[in-house]
Amino acid sequence: MLDNLLFQLPFIIFIGLFSQWLAWRFRMPAIVIMSIAGLLIGPFTGLVSPKETFGPMFQTLISLAVAVILFEGSLSLDFREIRGFRKSILRISTVGAAIAWLTGSVAAHFIAGLSWPVSFVIGGLFIVTGPTVILPLLRQAKLKERPAAILKWEGIVVDPFGALLALFAYQVVLGIYQLEGGTSLTVFFVSAFLAALLGGLIGFIMGQCLERSLIPEFLKSPLLLAMILLVFAISDAIMHETGLLAVTVMGLVMANMHLTSHHELLHFKENISVILISSVFIMLTSSLTIDILWQIIDWRMLLFVLAMMFVVRPLSIWIATINTGLTLEERALIGWIAPRGIVALTVSGYFATALQEVGFQSAQLLTALTLALVFATVVAHGFSIGWLAKKLNLQASSGTGIIIVGASPFTTQLAISLKNNGIDVLLMDRSWEDLTLARQNDIITETGDILSEHTEFYVDLTPYDQLIVATKQDAYNVLVCADFVPELGRLNIYQTALHSTDPKNYSRKYGGQLLVDAQHDIHQLNELVEQGAQLRQTKITEVFTWKDYLEQNPYAIPVYAITQDGDIVLDMVNKYDDIKQEPHTIISLIG
Structure with a gap:
């Protein structure tokens, strides 16, 4: 019965939501509880093995869930929210991301021992944080308005760009080494532009349909959900990983149309997002193997994780936020908080396979390396964000x-x-x-x-x-x-x-x-x-x-x-x- 798909899917959803409840009940970081729960029912006890049970559908389900989560996050990105500190977000999302990409690649090569091509690809991916990990932390920590908004916007906006940077680096590597499967950079940029255009256009059309009551109330949320999945699928079919960009732009456009039904849609998507975040985290962690977990404790892995947390992230934020009006305390907090989550795990799996297929054997370490970074940042930032915010006087309120x-x-x-x-x-x-x-x-x-x-x-x-x-x-x-x-x-x-x-x-x-x-x-x-x-x-x-x-x-x-x-x-x-x-x-x- 335990390896039955009919049992495993409801069981995974239940464990995910039960983990959320435990985190709420005992005031602990939800993503930490979910990660531990996934390991307990997966590699430690063998109760479930989603990757084997779901088969080819495993990666598809994960990708579609991430698309909905990203759209839900971007649907809350109203430009009116960032009045006065747009410069900070722009600099962090561009200059900060570029510095993190370059320094992360150097750390991956010299510390983790990856080849330059593999380091170049994974360095782009590791700039992501994402709504799956940032939003639960912000709900828990109750930060003041400005640092909370900056972390939220960075997590949602940079998420698709991290996947695109990794894809860009992958195409560059294939081109330099003249390997099969590569496409011209022109095709890459055109594909990314078409994905953003498709997302923006569908977002605008859906917003107009909702605002003009061309869709009945009972169909608004279901039809929008279907369109999110369709836009993601079409963009991803044009070029892998561009679907994340499409759904993010779609949500961003709709968020700034100031729709009268915005709140109803947002609450519906938030409910779905809680289920998806919980289930996806459980699915990913319970699909790991003991061998991968053993790889994590390698000293080079641990040293790389420490470099990413204590050197790469703080350095990129401190340089990017020069003369942006942020206080030293805000820069210190933002420079520390950067948990990696679902996008890093799922996309690294794709590139690990793709790079090994074209001959880069060091790519076999990518899954373990990503997992080590995800667990370390989730636990460290999950338990420290509230304490650090309080010490830096950046907590909106520590009591009632x-x-x-x-x-x-x-x-x-x-x-x-x-x-x-x-x-x-x-x-x-x-x-x-x-x-x-x-x-x-x-x-x-x-x-x-x-x-x-x-x-x-x-x-x-x-x-x-x-x-x-x-x-x-x-x-x-x-x-x-x-x-x-x-x-x-x-x-x-x-x-x-x-x-x-x-x-x-x-x-x-x-x-x-x-x-x-x-x-x-x-x-x-x-x-x-x-x-x-x-x-x-x-x-x-x-x-x-x-x-x-x-x-x-x-x-x-x-x-x-x-x-x-x-x-x-x-x-x-x-x-x-x-x-x-x-x-x-x-x-x-x-x-």
Whole structure:
């Protein structure tokens, strides 16, 4: 049963997603957990062997999955996001990539012992990082806006160019040695241009069709997915590895058309991307053999990996970012973080076979060399990015941050109370006047609509992982909650009680969790504050118990609590019974 395709495919998907859950549950880098899980069920135990089971379909499935992942990443590359630091991204993607290619090739030849032709090819490939490894790290680390955006853009933009550089180097090698299979460089550049043109044209046509409602809602995402795969297949048929460029350009064009359905498409692609990244990592690592793993511990392999991490990457970034406006701390972080992932593994396998077929025997080391670099960078950068960002003061927030939507007497008091307890707070409202009291108390405020495009691209929401919506309009509250569920998760979104006659399942189905309780809506809470009620906090201990507190404050309205571990509890309706027997701090509205 274990070598049955019907069993292995669902099992691989399950192990991948279970690894993602474990990483989330224990706050560990997901790509590290996935890599370990793949080795456990593959070469260490022999439970699965995808390369043998899938046969010729193995590489095809991997390539199609990478195409979808790259498109999903490029679909988030809106040029408005990089206002003020486009120069940095351009220099890193060009000058930095060129330096990394040359120095990486030198390291591959003199340290790893590869021949110059093989080193030249693999040096181009090793400039890639990619969304499969960068995006999970950025979600984990919560970096500040600028370094996070630069790492994301570099990972997505450079990914297809790394494959193209390796292909370019391969064609040059074949031409110099006059070997069969080579094509002229003119054909190579024309093929790359046609791939980019095809991707851009299809992206524009699909964007127009989506915007003009020429495609029904239920077909938008499925049809777009089919077009991604088709564009990739057509480009790859013209010349191998140009498909990655085509789908990246396609996503980039659609991202900057500012489509009204952009968010829906992005959420759909993100869900697929999580499944694909998890499954592909498991498939690749579980297909390795013990022999390849033994090759990794060769001293030349390890020395090459160290050179790539501590010399090639920092040197290329430091030179490329001269006079770009980046701080020393930002350059240090970006110069360290460069994990390699799926594209490096899959494309190196292709070139290892191709180079050996034309007589370059040192290419047999490429798979082990790539695997060593992938594992080392994934583990080192996965565990160090958060620590280093914190040390360099480039972490947006190391603890809980809360956005409060709707400025009023109650929410202003709540923001002040949270701030006094060390919680990062952003109070947002469409009225400048309603935010006056908050500004006077040094609360971070933002005037505008949280659902607007201005907020999306010009307000940094990265430090905030929880949301409280407390405007005077029930329907708007529910709409905001529903919009942020994909980003924050329903358990981190709260809204005040409905004050209209709408049924309760209206907010249960679409909105967030209840803030305070069902008996006090925002109007009643504001009225109590205007009559003199204030948020007061009291420590509940084994000596001064919850019962004693109620006897002294019979009309207190619990708003939130802080546990002994410093965790904030906003879901007082459902969670408070679990903690009220333990020492904690209770913050209540008391008249």
